[in-house]
Amino acid sequence: MAQMNEELLETKYNGSVFKRLFAYVRPHAPTVAVCLVLVLIVTALELYRPILIGGAIDNYIKAPAGSVPDGLSRDELIALRASDRAGLMHTALVYTGVLLAALACQLTEVWLLQRTGQAIIYTIRQEIFDHVHTLPLRFFDINPVGRIVTRVTNDVESLNQMYTQVLVKLFSNAVLIVGYAVVMLRIDRRLALMCFAFLPVIFALTLVFRTLVRRTYRVVRTRISALNTFLSENISGMKLIQVFAREKEKTEAFRGRTKELYRAQLRELMIFAVFRPGIAFIACFALALILYRSGLRVLTGAVTFGTMYIFTNYIRSFFEPIQELAEQFSTLQNALASAEKIFTVLDEENTISEPENPAELREIRGSIEFRHVWFAYEGEDYVLRDVSFTIRPGEKVAFVGATGAGKSSILNLIGRYYDIQKGEILIDGVDIHDLPTERLRRAIGQVQQDVFIFTGDVKSNIRLLDDTISDAAIVRASAAVNADRFIERLPAGYDEPVTERGATLSAGQRQLLSFARTLAYDPRILVMDEATANIDTETEQLIQQALETLMRGRTTIMVAHRLSTVQHADCIYVMHKGRIRESGTHQELLARDGIYKKLYELQQ
Numbered sequence: 163m164a165q166m167n168e169e170l171l172e173t174k175y176n177g178s179v180f181k182r183l184f185a186y187v188r189p190h191a192p193t194v195a196v197c198l199v200l201v202l203i204v205t206a207l208e209l210y211r212p213i214l215i216g217g218a219i220d221n222y223i224k225a226p227a228g229s230v231p232d233g234l235s236r237d238e239l240i241a242l243r244a245s246d247r248a249g250l251m252h253t254a255l256v257y258t259g260v261l262l263a264a265l266a267c268q269l270t271e272v273w274l275l276q277r278t279g280q281a282i283i284y285t286i287r288q289e290i291f292d293h294v295h296t297l298p299l300r301f302f303d304i305n306p307v308g309r310i311v312t313r314v315t316n317d318v319e320s321l322n323q324m325y326t327q328v329l330v331k332l333f334s335n336a337v338l339i340v341g342y343a344v345v346m347l348r349i350d351r352r353l354a355l356m357c358f359a360f361l362p363v364i365f366a367l368t369l370v371f372r373t374l375v376r377r378t379y380r381v382v383r384t385r386i387s388a389l390n391t392f393l394s395e396n397i398s399g400m401k402l403i404q405v406f407a408r409e410k411e412k413t414e415a416f417r418g419r420t421k422e423l424y425r426a427q428l429r430e431l432m433i434f435a436v437f438r439p440g441i442a443f444i445a446c447f448a449l450a451l452i453l454y455r456s457g458l459r460v461l462t463g464a465v466t467f468g469t470m471y472i473f474t475n476y477i478r479s480f481f482e483p484i485q486e487l488a489e490q491f492s493t494l495q496n497a498l499a500s501a502e503k504i505f506t507v508l509d510e511e512n513t514i515s516e517p518e519n520p521a522e523l524r525e526i527r528g529s530i531e532f533r534h535v536w537f538a539y540e541g542e543d544y545v546l547r548d549v550s551f552t553i554r555p556g557e558k559v560a561f562v563g564a565t566g567a568g569k570s571s572i573l574n575l576i577g578r579y580y581d582i583q584k585g586e587i588l589i590d591g592v593d594i595h596d597l598p599t600e601r602l603r604r605a606i607g608q609v610q611q612d613v614f615i616f617t618g619d620v621k622s623n624i625r626l627l628d629d630t631i632s633d634a635a636i637v638r639a640s641a642a643v644n645a646d647r648f649i650e651r652l653p654a655g656y657d658e659p660v661t662e663r664g665a666t667l668s669a670g671q672r673q674l675l676s677f678a679r680t681l682a683y684d685p686r687i688l689v690m691d692e693a694t695a696n697i698d699t700e701t702e703q704l705i706q707q708a709l710e711t712l713m714r715g716r717t718t719i720m721v722a723h724r725l726s727t728v729q730h731a732d733c734i735y736v737m738h739k740g741r742i743r744e745s746g747t748h749q750e751l752l753a754r755d756g757i758y759k760k761l762y763e764l765q766q
Contacts, residue, residue: 179501186285187325190278194330197278200271201334207264209341211257212475218253220468222246271330279326287318290507298514299579300539307398308391313507316386317500324497328490335483335490342480346473350465353456353473357480360448364441364481368488371437376495378430383499385423392419437488445481452477514578514599521596526589526605528555528686528717530576535585537571545571547740549585553733558713560720560728562761563737569721573689576719577606589687607685611692613676615664620649621656623664624679631682639682644704645674674704688718725762734758 187194223246240247291314302310346354396403396412403412456473459465530553537546546568553559561569574580575587578594587594594602615623624639625631636656640646648671652658664672680688706727722728729748736744736751736758744756751758 179498179505182505183321183324183497183501186282187329190281193274193278197271197274197330198333200267200274201330202337204264204267204271205334205337205341207260207267208338208479209345211260212472212479213345214253214257214260215475216468216472218250218468219471220466222249222253275326275330279322282325283318283322286321286504287314290314290318290504293508293510296512297510298512299574300513301510303539306391306395308394309387310507311394312387312390313504316390317383317503320383320497320500321504324494328493328497331490332487332494335487338483339480339487342476342483346476346480349469349472350456353452353465356455357448357452357477360444364444364484367437367440367444368484368491371433371488372491372495374433375430375492376499378426378433379492379496380499381426382423382430383496383503385419385426387503389419389423392416434489434492438485441481441485441488445478445485448481449474449477514581516598517596519596520598520601521592523590523592523597523601526601526686528605529553529588529590530687530717530719531586531588531591532572533586533588535575535582535587537568537575537580537582539580544583545740546575546582549740549742551735551742551745553717553719555590555717556715557733558718558720558731560722560731560734561737562722562725562728562734562758564761565723567737568740569737570691573608573691573719573721576687576689577603577608604683605685606687606689607680607683608689608691609673609676609680613664613672615660615662615667615672615675617662618660619654619656620652620658620660620675623660623675624656624682626679628683635682636678640674640678642681643674643677644707645671645678647704648674686716688713688716690718690720690722692722725758725765736761 294310294314343354343358346357392415396416403409452473453470456465456470460467460470532549532551535546535549536544538544549568549572561572563569571580575582576589576594578587578599581595589597589602589605616626621633621636624636633656637646640649640656649656649658660666664675667675720728720731725748728734732747733745734748734751735742736756738757744751744754744758746754752762
């Protein structure tokens with residue numbers, strides 16, 4: 163099922179791929195124009211080289227019949243053909259000049275193309291990464307990380323070859339084919355037409371090849387994406403795999419995915435294995451026929467030996483750009499298949515729209531109000547049903563209830579990570595749809611149960627690339643949540659390196675870092691989703707000591723399963739099946755003998 167969904171996503175794009183790809187070339191049009199001119203020069207020089215040698219054969223190497231008397235000594239023969247020697251020397255110098263000129267043009271062309279291609283790839287990769295940051299959390303809920311990584315890396319790299327080689331090579335080979343055809347017709351029309359008779363067979367073979375290879379490339383790219391997704395998930399969950407001793411089963415599953423990719427790539431190789439030898443066979447057959455026919459004409463004097471050389475050289479060269487053209491079309495198809503996937507991601511719309519006329523709210527005080535809010539992640543499967551409540555600035559509020567009651571969904575809706583279907587959510591009396599999302603989220607500090615630590619150091623994980631947060635502010639925030647106690651014991655202190663996901667830190671230390679990170683941003687609204695669930699008793703006591711001070715003056719919303727952590731809240735809301743069933747202080751709820759009391763007694 164997952165594979166089927168992947169393939170459906172891969173083929174979803176229906177726009178003009180070429181038009182969008184060339185849009186990235188437009189800023190570099192002058193450079194590309196220079197490259198095309200250089201290609202024309204190189205092509206002309208390539209066409210001229212056989213003519214130079216053919217002329218030298220006819221004019222200087224093969225003496226006309228009867229022009230050299232018999233019985234001459236070697237010195238006399240050398241003196242007699244001194245002009246031929248001079249002609250050969252001149253031809254050699256011109257040929258060397260042609261080679262050097264072609265080399266200089268090719269080096270310049272390759273340098274310009276590579277630099278332009280890398281600039282375009284940089285732009286595309288940056289555009290994808292920037293766009294992914296704007297997408298709502300719903301996109302990441304339904305798209306595996308491995309698939310997104312494939313788009314930014316493998317698929318973008320597939321475009322690199324297209325921009326740096328294929329496009330100009332297509333132009334170059336097309337010009338070469340036309341050039342060879344024109345020159346061959348001018349030299350000897352009969353031999354040229356004999357050679358052209360093979361073109362319909364080559365074009366038919368190329369058409370079949372292009373159709374087959376495009377389908378194959380699409381399958382290969384889909385299999386690579388699926389394999390990367392599988393790898394990403396399993397490497398991230400390696401601890402769980404080892405805990406349940408599922409290494410063998412996962413290895414078998416990976417072998418299955420790899421075998422699918424292997425078969426797809428094998429089909430691609432088989433297509434090339436038939437096409438390349440097919441073109442080579444036709445080229446060799448044409449060359450043999452031309453050698454035979456031109457050889458007979460040389461014997462009768464209808465064609466010179468130099469002309470025969472030029473033709474046989476052109477025959478070998480004539481079919482090479484045709485073969486390259488077909489293979490470049492296949493590379494282009496690969497790039498187009500990747501481009502379709504890239505543009506599918508770029509066309510994903512951010513469903514969390516920004517207001518056209520944002521409300522002006524100079525300072526967020528922290529008042530929160532839900533008015534008859536209905537929310538569902540999918541369709542009409544509502545997680546929240548007609549939820550209404552009001553939180554005053556500076557108030558400490560907790561949401562409790564069984565798993566799936568809708569507690570965490572409320573926290574996600576306050577920061578507008580998802581949009582509601584019905585009702586209103588207001589911050590300081592202003593609908594959150596009228597506030598810029600950056601302004602809204604900047605005012606909300608979230609501490610979650612699953613803390614994510616980035617590769618870097620302790621300081622960078624607290625600052626999160628915000629240069630406005632000074633080192634002094636980082637130290638103050640760390641001290642406020644008692645994180646400085648373990649940070650200062652680290653060998654490098656705040657500069658201590660940390661690995662991905664903070665594997666070198668304990669769960670309690672990661673949570674303390676999360677607290678310091680949130681408080682360094684000095685939010686007006688503090689949101690904690692099971693913030694103390696993974697912390698040992700001693701660490702929890704440190705946090706509880708800090709929280710009383712930290713919550714003062716801030717609106718604080720807590721979600722917790724352990725009721726002992728929310729007993730001092732100003733108001734506790736009890737959620738059950740998406741609705742608020744009870745509300746009040748800890749003592750008030752116990753006195754009601756309702757859901758809260760049952761939860762409390764179960765935990766006791």
